[in-house]
Amino acid sequence: MQGILIVLILPIIIFIVSIVGFLLLKKWYVTPIIIFIIFTVLAITIYKGTLFSYVIFYTALSIAVSLIMKLNVYNK
Incomplete structure (x- = not known):
């Protein structure tokens, strides 16, 4: 159950x-x-x-999503 949480659910939550x-x-x-x-x-x-490697992954995912949002919002 923890594997599903770490690999599937938490990245979706981080994205949102x-x-x-x-x-x-x-x-x-x-x-x-x-x-x-x-x-x-x-x-x-x-x-x-x-x-802790997942902490780095989740932070990198959050940075990527935030930068994509920044580019999409400010370029319109």
């Missing part, structure tokens, strides 16, 4: 949160920073740091 965060805050870098902090704390406390 990044879009909503960008639209609400109008800053592309705020949501990835928040996601990095939250998932770092979760990785250290719950998973004892073993899933």
